[in-house]
Amino acid sequence: MRYLPLQADDRRAMLAKVGVTSVDELFAAVPKAKLLRALPNLPKAKGELEVERELGRLAARNTPAASVPFFVGAGAYCHHVPASVDHLIQRSEFLTSYTPYQPEITQGTLQYLFEFQTQVARLTAMDVANASMYDGSTGAAEAVLMAHRITRRKKAVISGGLHPQYADVIATLSKYSGAAVHALAPDPQARETIATTIDAETSCVVVQYPDVFGNIRDLRPIADAAHAKGALLVVVVTEIVALGALRAPGDMGADIVVAEGQSIGNGLTFGGPYVGLFATREKYVRQMPGRLCGETVDAEGRRGFVLTLSTREQHIRREKATSNICTNSGLCALAFTIHMTLLGETGLKRLAAINHANACDLADRLAGVKGVSVLNDTFFNEFTLRVPGDAAAVIEQLAAKGIMGGVPVSRLLPGDKAVADLILVAATEINTDDDRAAYAAALKEVL
Numbered sequence: 001m002r003y004l005p006l007q008a009d010d011r012r013a014m015l016a017k018v019g020v021t022s023v024d025e026l027f028a029a030v031p032k033a034k035l036l037r038a039l040p041n042l043p044k045a046k047g048e049l050e051v052e053r054e055l056g057r058l059a060a061r062n063t064p065a066a067s068v069p070f071f072v073g074a075g076a077y078c079h080h081v082p083a084s085v086d087h088l089i090q091r092s093e094f095l096t097s098y099t100p101y102q103p104e105i106t107q108g109t110l111q112y113l114f115e116f117q118t119q120v121a122r123l124t125a126m127d128v129a130n131a132s133m134y135d136g137s138t139g140a141a142e143a144v145l146m147a148h149r150i151t152r153r154k155k156a157v158i159s160g161g162l163h164p165q166y167a168d169v170i171a172t173l174s175k176y177s178g179a180a181v182h183a184l185a186p187d188p189q190a191r192e193t194i195a196t197t198i199d200a201e202t203s204c205v206v207v208q209y210p211d212v213f214g215n216i217r218d219l220r221p222i223a224d225a226a227h228a229k230g231a232l233l234v235v236v237v238t239e240i241v242a243l244g245a246l247r248a249p250g251d252m253g254a255d256i257v258v259a260e261g262q263s264i265g266n267g268l269t270f271g272g273p274y275v276g277l278f279a280t281r282e283k284y285v286r287q288m289p290g291r292l293c294g295e296t297v298d299a300e301g302r303r304g305f306v307l308t309l310s311t312r313e314q315h316i317r318r319e320k321a322t323s324n325i326c327t328n329s330g331l332c333a334l335a336f337t338i339h340m341t342l343l344g345e346t347g348l349k350r351l352a353a354i355n356h357a358n359a360c361d362l363a364d365r366l367a368g369v370k371g372v373s374v375l376n377d378t379f380f381n382e383f384t385l386r387v388p389g390d391a392a393a394v395i396e397q398l399a400a401k402g403i404m405g406g407v408p409v410s411r412l413l414p415g416d417k418a419v420a421d422l423i424l425v426a427a428t429e430i431n432t433d434d435d436r437a438a439y440a441a442a443l444k445e446v447l
Contacts, residue, residue, distance in 0.1 A: 036091040065268050065405065069170050069435035071362070072406040073382045073426025074212065075136070075163050075238040077263045077270070079351075080430055085265050085339045094334055100293075103306045109330070110305035116337040123243045125250030125324070126279035132328045133276025136238055136260030137166045140206065140325055141173040142289045143234045143256045144277065147204035149287050151230060151323070154179040155201045158192060160187030161211025163238055164412045171205065186413055186424060189375055190215035195225035202231040204256075209235050209249060210242055212412070213424065214379040223253025232256060240264055240277065241428075242380040263337030266332050275332035277360030286310065351429060355381035358436070359427040360429040361431040365440040371447055375396030377423075382426040384409070388447060391423045392446045397446045403439050 006014075009025075020026060020094060025033065046054065065078040072078070089095070093108050100106040102114070113131035120129035133139040144156045155156045156174065158167050158181060167183055175179045180201075184192050190213070194205055203253040205226045223233040235249035237259035249257045259277040280288055286309070294308030343351060359381040363374045387394050391408040398405035406425040413419050427436070 008226075017360065029079045047116065050423065051270060054163060060318065062270065063442055065404070066430070068402050068404055069438050070404045070426050070430065071406050071427060071439060072404050073239070074412065074424045075165070075260065076241055076268055077381075078268055078430055079241065079263050079268050079428050081265055081335075082342060083334050084342065085296070087417040088338050089208055089331060089335050094331075100307060103304065107305060108295050109256055110307070110339050112334055113291075113328075113330075114295060114305050115341070117293060118331050119337060119340050120261075120277045120279050122258075123240065123248065124237075124254075124259070124277070124279045125248030126257055127253070127282035128288070128292065129277065129279035130328075131257070131289055131293050132330075132333045133278050133290060133331060134260075134325060134327065135262075135272070135274040136236065136258060137163075137169040137275045138275075138325070139258035139276035139278050139403050140166045140234070140236050141170045142325070142440055143236075143258045144170050144206065145173060146177055146256060146280075146284070146287050146289060146322065147232045147234060148177075150284055151232065153203035153231075155199075155203055156181050157194065157197050157202055157231075158183040158204045159205070159207045159211065160192050161190060161213060161215060162208045162236060163205055163212040164178060166208070166236060166238075174422070182214075185213070186409075186416065187417060188213045188409075188419065194222055198229045198231055199227055200229060202226070202229060204232040204234045206234045206236060209246070210380050210382065212238070213409075213422075214376050214383040216246065216378045219249060219252035219254065223255075224273060227253070227390055237277075239381065241348070241352055241355055244348040245356055245380060250279070255284065261336045262330070264343075265335030265337070273329055273332055275329040275336055277317035287322060288330060301423065327410075352380075355427070358429065358431050359383065362436045362439065364425045364429070365436055366443060369440060369444045369447060372443065381428055382424060385423040385425050386421055387423060391421050394443070394446055395423065398439075398442055401442045401445070403442045405439060405443070407416075434443075 015021065032345055070078050071282040101107045103110055117129040117131050123153045130359040133142065148154050158170065173183050182197060190211060192201045198205060205222060207219065207222055209219060219235060226233045232255035237243065240259050240261055241263045257279045260274055261277045262274040278290065291307055292309035293305055296304055296306050298304045359379060362384050366372055366385060367374045375384040375386060392410050395405050395408050406423040409422040409424060
């Protein structure tokens with residue numbers, strides 16, 4: 001009864017209140033073919049100890065990233081997170097606070113969100129950042145909707161170097177907002193000419209940096225081409241550590257920068273939760289989704305923090321909201337801020353340099369395997385590998401040898417035969433010299 005407190009009379013009263021006679025009527029809109037005919041084949045009840053053992057057995061079937069040589073990236077990266085980060089986010093003043101609706105009792109939360117915004121703005125070289133978004137992909141979609149509002153146009157041009165799953169999220173939100181998406185073909189070697197696709201109906205151009213295939217390009221020509229047609233440049237960064245080594249998007253003309261912040265402070269954890277970073281120019285601040293924390297003084301002149309701008313539907317009338325996002329991934333944002341604070345500018349640059357050096361060493365080793373080539377001229381910590389035959393099969397064979405060798409591009413672009421022989425390979429600071437040697441040796445054996 002602890003988790004099922006309602007009695008039959010309670011259920012009848014609830015059904016009567018909403019105007020139906022049975023629970024089945026609540027699911028009338030679901031196609032009958034999609035409804036279960038019987039209970040799923042699951043144990044009906046187990047004790048706590050039995051459940052722990054069963055879940056432990058299932059968990060043991062996974063291969064944690066830290067347990068084997070690991071080179072998987074494609075938007076989610078394995079970095080070392082200091083133990084101090086996990087310790088600090090569990091302090092009671094952080095762990096027990098929720099959302100800062102009442103600034104007089106949530107100064108701690110507001111202050112770390114203010115610091116988070118400052119860090120994101122400095123990383124991206126933009127004027128303002130919010131606090132914050134679900135993740136990078138939904139942040140990218142929100143950026144496109146924001147560009148539509150600013151330009152009063154409803155067409156987005158999507159680079160072929162954008163992560164396909166990010167492009168899918170943008171397409172989904174665009175479909176239900178009546179906007180158009182012009183997505184360029186996948187572009188493993190960054191040869192596309194985006195400028196020729198921008199017209200008078202284009203609200204924004206969305207470009208990933210580095211792109212999903214690892215390529216690094218100068219964004220200034222794309223920004224100039226977009227601005228010449230009255231469009232905005234939206235830059236997406238899936239590997240935020242890259243900005244410790246690369247020129248910031250804001251210095252190359254970006255109007256909106258969105259990023260995935262998972263690499264800093266947040267472990268892979270088998271897929272989330274993550275935290276989206278979102279920054280823009282000051283002149284567009286009132287069209288920015290989410291919330292913006294600001295610094296002020298109280299009645300006695302003491303420094304304090306408040307929600308300066310709250311454009312979410314939780315705060316204002318739904319029709320006035322710029323977004324219906326209902327969380328800012330606060331704990332993940334806190335972990336990001338703590339880790340970034342521990343690193344500092346010097347530490348971030350050193351971390352980025354180690355990532356790049358490890359990736360260069362790995363690329364050289366793998367390119368030395370007969371039949372293998374690296375497609376990228378430049379990259380940060382991730383690159384595209386071409387292998388003879390089916391890349392997905394190669395990855396499975398490497399996994400059987402205890403090497404997590406990367407992500408076959410066919411997994412991101414199913415059905416596209418042109419990418420069937422490509423693998424996205426990432427190397428971070430967690431990879432040792434022995435790990436890289438093991439990968440090269442295993443790949444040679446597999447091929």
